[in-house]
Each structure stands twice: as structure tokens, then as C-alpha cells.
Amino acid sequence: MQKYSNRSVSIDKLKEIACKARKYLLLISAYNQGIHLGSALSVIDILTVLYGTGRVDFLNGGWDRNWLVLSKGHAIHSVYAIATAMGYISWTELRDSGDIGSILQNHPELGAPGVDVATGSLGQGVSIAVGIALGIRLRGKDYKVYTIIGDGELDEGQVWEALATASHYGLTNFIPIIDHNSMQLDGELSVVKHKGDIKQRFSGLGYRVYIIDGHNIDEILSILEEVETSNSMNIIIAKTVRGRGISEIEGTPKQRLSREDALRLVNDLKC
Amino acid sequence: MILNIDKHDLASLTPRDALGRALVDLGEKYGDVVVVTADVGEATRAKYFQLKFPERYFNVGISEQDMIGVATGLALTGFKVYAVAFSMFLMRAWEQVRNSVARMNVPIKIIGTHAGFSDSYDGASHQCLEDLALMRVLPNMVIINPADACEVYEAVTASIGLKSPCYIRIGRDFSINITCNLDYKFEIGKAVIIQEGTDVSIFTTGQMLPFTVEAVKILEEKGISAELVHFHTIQPLDVSVIEKSARKTGAVVTIEEHLVRGGFGSAVAEVLVQTYPVPMSIMGATRFGHSAKNPLDLYKYFGLTSEEIAARAEELVKIMKRQ
Numbered sequence: 001m002q003k004y005s006n007r008s009v010s011i012d013k014l015k016e017i018a019c020k021a022r023k024y025l026l027l028i029s030a031y032n033q034g035i036h037l038g039s040a041l042s043v044i045d046i047l048t049v050l051y052g053t054g055r056v057d058f059l060n061g062g063w064d065r066n067w068l069v070l071s072k073g074h075a076i077h078s079v080y081a082i083a084t085a086m087g088y089i090s091w092t093e094l095r096d097s098g099d100i101g102s103i104l105q106n107h108p109e110l111g112a113p114g115v116d117v118a119t120g121s122l123g124q125g126v127s128i129a130v131g132i133a134l135g136i137r138l139r140g141k142d143y144k145v146y147t148i149i150g151d152g153e154l155d156e157g158q159v160w161e162a163l164a165t166a167s168h169y170g171l172t173n174f175i176p177i178i179d180h181n182s183m184q185l186d187g188e189l190s191v192v193k194h195k196g197d198i199k200q201r202f203s204g205l206g207y208r209v210y211i212i213d214g215h216n217i218d219e220i221l222s223i224l225e226e227v228e229t230s231n232s233m234n235i236i237i238a239k240t241v242r243g244r245g246i247s248e249i250e251g252t253p254k255q256r257l258s259r260e261d262a263l264r265l266v267n268d269l270k271c
Numbered sequence: 272m273i274l275n276i277d278k279h280d281l282a283s284l285t286p287r288d289a290l291g292r293a294l295v296d297l298g299e300k301y302g303d304v305v306v307v308t309a310d311v312g313e314a315t316r317a318k319y320f321q322l323k324f325p326e327r328y329f330n331v332g333i334s335e336q337d338m339i340g341v342a343t344g345l346a347l348t349g350f351k352v353y354a355v356a357f358s359m360f361l362m363r364a365w366e367q368v369r370n371s372v373a374r375m376n377v378p379i380k381i382i383g384t385h386a387g388f389s390d391s392y393d394g395a396s397h398q399c400l401e402d403l404a405l406m407r408v409l410p411n412m413v414i415i416n417p418a419d420a421c422e423v424y425e426a427v428t429a430s431i432g433l434k435s436p437c438y439i440r441i442g443r444d445f446s447i448n449i450t451c452n453l454d455y456k457f458e459i460g461k462a463v464i465i466q467e468g469t470d471v472s473i474f475t476t477g478q479m480l481p482f483t484v485e486a487v488k489i490l491e492e493k494g495i496s497a498e499l500v501h502f503h504t505i506q507p508l509d510v511s512v513i514e515k516s517a518r519k520t521g522a523v524v525t526i527e528e529h530l531v532r533g534g535f536g537s538a539v540a541e542v543l544v545q546t547y548p549v550p551m552s553i554m555g556a557t558r559f560g561h562s563a564k565n566p567l568d569l570y571k572y573f574g575l576t577s578e579e580i581a582a583r584a585e586e587l588v589k590i591m592k593r594q
Contacts, residue, residue, distance in 0.1 A: 063348035110375055117347065121370040127337045128371060131344015134329065138305070138350070158367075161337035169329070 009052055014217050018048040019271035020085035021078070022245045024094060026269065028077050030262035032098040034106035036255045038242040040078040042181040042214070043148060046238055049220045050146055051082050051114075058088045058113040066143050067132050069117050071125025071159075072150035072179055073107045079114035080104050088113055123156030125149075126176070130166045133174035144228060147176045152184030154195050160205075167206035167233045175227055176207075176235045179214065181242040183253055198237070207235040214238030245269075274300060274428050281421045282451040285444040287384055289420040291316025293427035294353060298324045301431065305345055307331065309338045309356040315384045317355040335360050339367040342379045351380075351431060357390075358383030358399035358440050365405050372436045373409040380430045381438045387478065387528030388560060388569035389442030398560030398569075399440075404533025406438045407506055413437035413459065414506040416477035416527075416535070419448040422503055425457035433459070440477070445566045447481035450501075462509035468498035471584045471591075472516040472523045476502045476535045479526045482570070485577035486584065493581075495588055505535055513542050517549045522587040524552045526580055531555040550590055552583045 097104035107120030243249035321328035342354035525536035536553030
């Protein structure tokens with residue numbers, strides 16, 4: 001049975017957390033040039049559901065619980081923002097993120113809340129997640145390993161190595177979620193390097209592929225419940241938009257804002 | 272010796288057989304030891320572990336980068352992980368070792384086999400002469416280069432208690448067993464003084480040990496007293512032994528089955544240049560390998576022989592006398 005501490009949380013409450021988290025992301029970007037704002041905004045609704053329902057926690061020890069691996073490590077500020085919205089981090093700590101004295105670094109490092117695995121080098125988190133899922137299974141348990149993978153990250157061969165290993169070992173507790181915002185550093189996916197038919201590529205490796213709207217809290221909740229009780233390998237392609245929620249950067253490759261713009265936009269965002 | 276075993280049982284094994292044996296013995300003693308490999312269970316003898324403990328053995332196929340990540344994940348859930356593959360192709364996962372293992376200081380044990388010239392048949396593409404340099408630069412990484420099958424067993428079993436990651440590089444079949452008959456205690460980080468001397472220090476690591484033993488005899492006949500020290504552990508280096516020996520003899524020759532830049536010789540030079548600089552001669556490979564019927568052909572081809580070692584040591588002594 002799926003273990004989460006806040007099963008009864010309402011969709012409205014989750015939307016509220018996501019909205020607050022978006023405000024905090026804007027506030028971070030006013031002070032921290034190390035943020036990847038667009039990338040953090042595309043994944044924030046998914047992460048809000050995972051943390052908001054208590055599926056994963058910000059402060060962890062031990063192996064016997066669900067894990068979150070943010071293989072798309074540059075979106076870590078999303079985690080910090082949600083943690084602040086939920087009261088685990090103070091605003092001043094958040095504001096100092098990325099500073100030399102802060103434990104809230106610009107990619108996941110051990111010691112920061114919400115970080116189970118240090119990532120940042122694309123592709124590597126997926127293999128680690130598979131190893132964690134394997135370790136949990138080896139101990140006879142079914143704790144889930146939610147793994148967030150970027151769509152640009154799919155260029156890295158290691159991702160496919162890991163996906164093949166996971167399905168070879170039937171690790172159904174490994175739950176990969178692709179944050180499919182159609183953008184990578186040098187531009188749109190199809191312009192930089194085509195990914196082919198990723199649905200086919202995944203199903204070829206034995207995964208049942210689900211495509212959802214990555215900004216629809218309801219859909220995210222339903223799909224998680226579906227895959228968590230499933231006996232097959234599943235992969236979720238969450239269609240998202242870079243910069244979603246902030247109209248000025250939505251759909252653009254923009255990852256940073258000036259302090260002026262960021263503070264102005266915070267006021268525009270109504271929760 | 273962590274596990275009670277008669278060293279003479281090991282003397283007849285090849286380095287990779289000794290690895291297989293060590294993994295099985297560890298698996299028997301510790302229920303939380305797991306082994307991961309990248310399609311080389313057979314070639315590395317990790318397969319012996321699979322035969323006894325199939326539920327704790329994982330093969331990720333020809334995917335060394337994935338292997339390192341999976342090993343890391345397993346370790347994060349509390350298992351004691353041995354990740355076994357060919358040294359050369361583990362290097363393709365260097366960045367994973369750097370970014371997933373060393374950075375998080377995850378105590379997985381990475382075993383690279385077929386290192387140096389041990390894989391004589393497969394030629395340059397497989398003969399790994401760079402691994403010590405690459406691993407050495409990483410913080411938190413313990414590095415062991417055992418001399419023979421007996422030391423392979425010692426190193427692999429001793430690594431179980433390490434709290435930081437380690438890299439152990441071993442050969443394949445070729446092994447001239449010296450340490451099996453040696454009365455010493457294998458301790459990670461502790462150099463082994465094989466013979467004391469006064470005129471020149473010869474520092475060896477890994478499978479070069481037997482050639483240095485012969486070189487010392489050649490030098491003896493020429494009236495040169497050589498001090499021979501074996502370093503199975505490259506990192507952490509036994510700094511006090513290095514300095515003490517250099518102060519005594521005033522000249523140091525190092526030898527390794529590895530390229531001359533960045534490896535064992537460089538590590539020793541880094542120590543001496545900052546504490547007690549002495550003339551040094553760093554011996555090793557100077558270019559990529561080659562196909563051959565036997566590692567001995569490759570040692571000869573690249574000048575890694577007892578005659579060459581003795582000649583270098585003699586040369587160094589002459590230089591010293593002139594100064």
C-alpha cells in the first residue's frame with residue numbers, strides 16, 4: 001500500500017502550494033542568478049503533488065521510505081520553493097540560496113532539504129534511482145523511487161542504459177517521470193537533436209507509457225495512483241511548458257530575470 | 272587478513288580467480304554484500320559470486336556508466352557494493368565515479384580487472400594505462416594496486432570496512448606470487464619494506480614487484496645496495512615511508528604498469544618535491560599498448576624488466592655520486 005502522510009490533502013490545497021511555490025521561485029530569481037527559472041517552473045506542479053501529498057519528504061534518513069531523485073538537477077529551486085511554501089525553509093534561507101555560505105546550492109547536494117541524491121550531471125540520477133529501487137526490492141519492500149528526468153536529458157545514453165536495466169529487473173517501484181517541456185539549452189528539442197518517437201522507444205524497453213498534462217494536478221494525482229498499484233513497468237511523459245505560470249517567460253528559453261522584473265511579477269501573481 | 276584463509280591456497284590462483292574467491296568469501300560472511308558487473312561476470316570471475324548468491328548479483332550489460340550509478344543507488348540503501356568491470360571501460364564511467372560516487376562519498380568498491388598489460392591479447396584498446404592517474408585526482412578515493420593473487424584477495428577483502436569509495440585495479444591471469452610467501456600484515460595505506468638498502472630506493476606498485484626483486488639482486492652484484500619498498504596502496508600514500516627512504520638513500524626510482532604521467536611515480540614525486548626533493552627516475556609505459564601473446568612480451572617491449580630497472584637505478588646512483 002502506498003505510504004504517504006497527507007493522503008487527504010485537497011486539490012485546491014495543492015494548487016495553493018504550487019502557486020505559493022511559484023511566487024517563491026520568482027523571489028529566488030530576484031536574488032540568485034544560479035536559478036534555471038523556466039526549468040523549475042515546468043516541473044513545479046509535479047513536485048508539489050509529490051511533496052504535498054506526503055509521498056516524499058524534505059528531511060530524510062534511512063532507506064525505508066519513498067525516494068525522490070531529481071535527475072534533472074538544475075530544477076532544484078523548485079524543491080526549495082515548495083519547501084518554503086510548506087514551511088520547511090524560511091524565506092531568508094531561501095533568499096540566500098546559491099550563496100557560498102548556504103546549504104541550498106544551485107544543484108542538489110547532500111545536506112540540503114529535499115535532496116536524497118546529489119545530481120546535476122544529466123543522466124546520472126536515473127541510474128542511481130534504479131539502484132535505489134533495486135536495493136529496496138532486495139529488502140523485500142515496495143517503496144517508490146520517483147525519478148524526474150528532463151526531455152533534453154534523454155540525449156544522454158546513460159538514461160537508456162538505466163531504463164533498460166530497470167525493466168530487465170522488473171523494478172516496478174521505479175517511477176520515471178519525464179518533464180517534457182520541449183526545450184533544451186540550445187533551443188527546441190527537434191532543432192537541437194531529434195529524440196525520435198520516444199513513446200515507442202520507451203515501450204520497446206517494456207514500459208507502459210502514460211502521457212499527461214504536467215500542469216494538471218488532478219491528472220498528476222490520478223496517474224500516480226495508477227502506476228503505484230501497477231504490476232508493470234510504467235513511465236509518465238508529463239507535457240509541460242517551460243516557464244509555466246509566469247506569462248513573461250512561459251514558452252521561452254528564458255531562465256533568468258532581473259531583480260526588478262522578478263519582484264514586479266511576484267506582485268502580479270495571485271494565489 | 273579479514274577472513275581466515277591460508278595464503279598458500281591462494282598462491283595457485285590467478286588474480287581474477289583470487290577476486291572471484293574473495294567476493295564469494297565476503298558474500299558468505301556478510302549478508303549485505305552485493306556484486307554488480309557490466310557483462311564481464313565470466314571474464315572477471317565475479318560469476319563465482321553469482322553461482323552462490325544469485326539474488327545478490329546484478330548484471331547491467333555493457334553499460335559501465337549505468338553500473339556505477341546502480342552501484343551507488345544500492346549503496347545508498349545500505350548495501351556493501353562491489354562493482355566489477357574491466358579497468359579500461361570503467362574509465363568511460365570516470366565522470367560517474369567523480370560526480371555520483373566521489374562527490375557523495377559513497378563507499379562502493381570499484382574493482383577494475385585486466386589492468387595494465389595483463390590483457391595482452393586484446394591490445395591497446397583494452398590495456399588500461401591511465402586509471403591510476405584518473406582515480407588519483409579524486410578526493411575521497413582510496414586506490415589499491417595489489418602485487419599478485421594473494422594481495423588481490425587481501426585488498427578486496429580488506430576494502431569491506433572502508434567508509435569512503437575505493438578503486439582496486441587487478442590483472443587477469445599473469446601473476447608472479449611474491450607476497451604469498453611474505454611475512455607481513457596487509458594494511459590499507461601501509462607500504463611494505465621488502466628489503467632495506469642505502470644507495471638507492473626502488474618503489475614499486477602492483478605486478479611490477481617481482482621484477483624489482485630481481486633488479487635488487489642485479490644491483491647487489493654490482494655492489495649497489497638498493498632499498499625496495501612495495502606500495503599496494505597508491506592513495507592514501509604512505510608518506511612517512513617515502514620520506515624516510517629518500518632521506519636514507521638520496522635517490523628514488525619508481526615503477527608502475529601505467530603511463531608515466533600522473534600515476535604512482537607522480538604521486539611519489541608530489542610528496543618528495545614538497546618534503547625532501549631527491550633525484551628521481553619514473554618508470555612506466557610511455558605510449559599505448561599492443562597485441563601480444565603474453566604480458567611478459569609487453570613488459571620487455573616497454574622496458575619494464577628487472578635489467579632496465581637495475582640500469583635506471585645504477586644510472587641514478589652515478590648521477591648522485593657526481594653531485
